Amino acid sequence: MAHDAEVAALPPLRQVTEDFASDKQAFSVPWGKAMMWIFLLSDTFIFTCFLTSYMNVRLSTLVPWPNPSEVFSLNIGGQDIPLILIAIMTFVLITSSGTMALAVNYGYRRNRRYTVLLMVATAALGATFVSMQAFEWTKLILEGVRPWGNPWGAPQFGSAFFMITGFHGLHVSAGVIYLLTVARRVHNGFYEKRGSYETVEIAGLYWHFVDLVWVFIFAFFYLW
Amino acid sequence: MSQAEGQQHPLKIYLWIWLLLFVLSTFSYLVDYFHLHGMLRWSLIIIFMLLKAGFIVAIFMHMAWERLALKFAILIPPLCLLILIGFMAIEGDYTFLTRGTAFLR
Numbered sequence: 448m449a450h451d452a453e454v455a456a457l458p459p460l461r462q463v464t465e466d467f468a469s470d471k472q473a474f475s476v477p478w479g480k481a482m483m484w485i486f487l488l489s490d491t492f493i494f495t496c497f498l499t500s501y502m503n504v505r506l507s508t509l510v511p512w513p514n515p516s517e518v519f520s521l522n523i524g525g526q527d528i529p530l531i532l533i534a535i536m537t538f539v540l541i542t543s544s545g546t547m548a549l550a551v552n553y554g555y556r557r558n559r560r561y562t563v564l565l566m567v568a569t570a571a572l573g574a575t576f577v578s579m580q581a582f583e584w585t586k587l588i589l590e591g592v593r594p595w596g597n598p599w600g601a602p603q604f605g606s607a608f609f610m611i612t613g614f615h616g617l618h619v620s621a622g623v624i625y626l627l628t629v630a631r632r633v634h635n636g637f638y639e640k641r642g643s644y645e646t647v648e649i650a651g652l653y654w655h656f657v658d659l660v661w662v663f664i665f666a667f668f669y670l671w
Numbered sequence: 672m673s674q675a676e677g678q679q680h681p682l683k684i685y686l687w688i689w690l691l692l693f694v695l696s697t698f699s700y701l702v703d704y705f706h707l708h709g710m711l712r713w714s715l716i717i718i719f720m721l722l723k724a725g726f727i728v729a730i731f732m733h734m735a736w737e738r739l740a741l742k743f744a745i746l747i748p749p750l751c752l753l754i755l756i757g758f759m760a761i762e763g764d765y766t767f768l769t770r771g772t773a774f775l776r
Contacts, residue, residue, distance in 0.1 A: 474740060509775065
């Protein structure tokens, strides 16, 4: 792409006009990466719709909203620690984001061993996250939380909770499978033969996005 | 920035951002732990959230090193969600008031 290199030398705004108007591929990234970004953009809209509808029901209910700090507290050693499980889940997911970022880096360095190890570690942390979420769901269901009601206040709490965390948990589960699939191909030399590790970076984009969504869920659903 | 080898950056950047994300998460957890309330609580939550989101997108997802064309294509469309959020906030307030006058006396 000789032309692409010429465009890269231009000032930023001129780059944009050249990239979009020069009768060439608009985004100078592998197509899979551009497509993943566009998928993540659409996913952003889906999660924002969930969080916005949650905001709407929480604003409009006349019944007090259950206090998440108490609802999600755990009794450890005879003491109620607020939100502790959610805090641990947050740290698990951030750790997995870090291992994924390193996996992408080692992929581009052609270090297959480290890439596979870090991706498997990422998937394991993701699986841990989903298990903790399953534990949390079980606990809440046993305490009587349903999509149509709960013992502490506004009935919409349950539907918002199951919808938002459920959809996010589904993304994490899908991500674990996705990462393991890509890790297997790194392991058996598929990308080595093709001479490019961009698929690892694309899988990384998806995984970081899952972490990104959790940042917003943590802030708006659990802390607000 | 996208040569045949793709996005290659020193490990140090990732490790620093990783550490920073841990620190920011701890801070946002402490907001709840210390039972901060009102505007202070909400603004701290939002600030920590936006910082975390920004670092993840910019560094971990490499957006900082992408061409402006991709940045524009991905980061500008979500801004229209602000309109949705604004409308739904107004709508929620209105429903609250209507319910108040209809069901409470």
